[in-house]
Amino acid sequence: DAKTTQPTSMDCAEGRAANLPCNHSTISGNEYVYWYRQIHSQGPQYIIHGLKNNETNEMASLIITEDRKSSTLILPHATLRDTAVYYCIVRMEYGNKLVFGAGTILRVKS
Amino acid sequence: GAVVSQHPSRVICKSGTSVKIECRSLDFQATTMFWYRQFPKQSLMLMATSNEGSKATYEQGVEKDKFLINHASLTLSTLTVTSAHPEDSSFYICSARQQGHGSAFFGQGTRLTVV
Numbered sequence: 001d002a003k004t005t006q007p008t009s010m011d012c013a014e015g016r017a018a019n020l021p022c023n024h025s026t027i028s029g030n031e032y033v034y035w036y037r038q039i040h041s042q043g044p045q046y047i048i049h050g051l052k053n054n055e056t057n058e059m060a061s062l063i064i065t066e067d068r069k070s071s072t073l074i075l076p077h078a079t080l081r082d083t084a085v086y087y088c089i090v091r092m093e094y095g096n097k098l099v100f101g102a103g104t105i106l107r108v109k110s
Numbered sequence: 111g112a113v114v115s116q117h118p119s120r121v122i123c124k125s126g127t128s129v130k131i132e133c134r135s136l137d138f139q140a141t142t143m144f145w146y147r148q149f150p151k152q153s154l155m156l157m158a159t160s161n162e163g164s165k166a167t168y169e170q171g172v173e174k175d176k177f178l179i180n181h182a183s184l185t186l187s188t189l190t191v192t193s194a195h196p197e198d199s200s201f202y203i204c205s206a207r208q209q210g211h212g213s214a215f216f217g218q219g220t221r222l223t224v225v
Contacts (some may be wrong), residue, residue: 032212043116043203043216044154087153093212096142098205100154 011103022088115131133204139184140206
């Protein structure tokens with residue numbers, strides 16, 4: 001599975017959009033981009049995934065660049081409860097493993 | 111999303127004893143389950159992958175005789191930490207994936223403390 005690079009940490013004001021970037025320059029054509037988050041002392045929570053088209057669900061939007069070498073997870077109106085570690089993972093849709101990197105610590109501040 | 115339940119959420123045991131952690135998929139059949147370990151301020155580390163009815167596949171460096179994994183049914187996998195030592199104290203997390211679905215869903219984790 002392709003490697004991903006994320007910033008170590010980010011701050012966001014409550015009520016504003018949180019934009020979390022992820023670089024995956026070695027992504028292959030059949031690999032998807034998955035996003036999970038982990039709130040302190042809990043198991044990871046699935047957020048969204050996509051292949052090449054932008055995706056939106058009730059939690060977030062996923063914007064994937066045309067060359068698929070990077071993507072951005074958007075939380076449109078961040079709340080304090082969105083403070084968590086966000087993981088960007090690249091793998092085949094039915095790939096066997098989810099391998100976690102270091103992720104981005106998002107701190108939402110009032 | 112699908113619900114994965116892990117039990118217990120916290121356990122304290124004495125050195126040398128064994129501890130069993132259960133992972134259940136509540137509303138779907140999990141053909142594949144994964145076990146992770148997470149130390150403080152670190153990311154999740156995959157320990158092993160188990161497929162229902164077959165032996166688990168362990169990641170490099172994970173002792174299969176120490177971390178026994180059983181995936182006897184499509185809704186239950188267990189991780190047994192045998193002869194636990196203080197260095198086994200960690201946050202253990204399971205994940206389950208439904209056949210034909212790409213996303214995996216996670217349990218709430220088990221905090222193991224070995225004293």
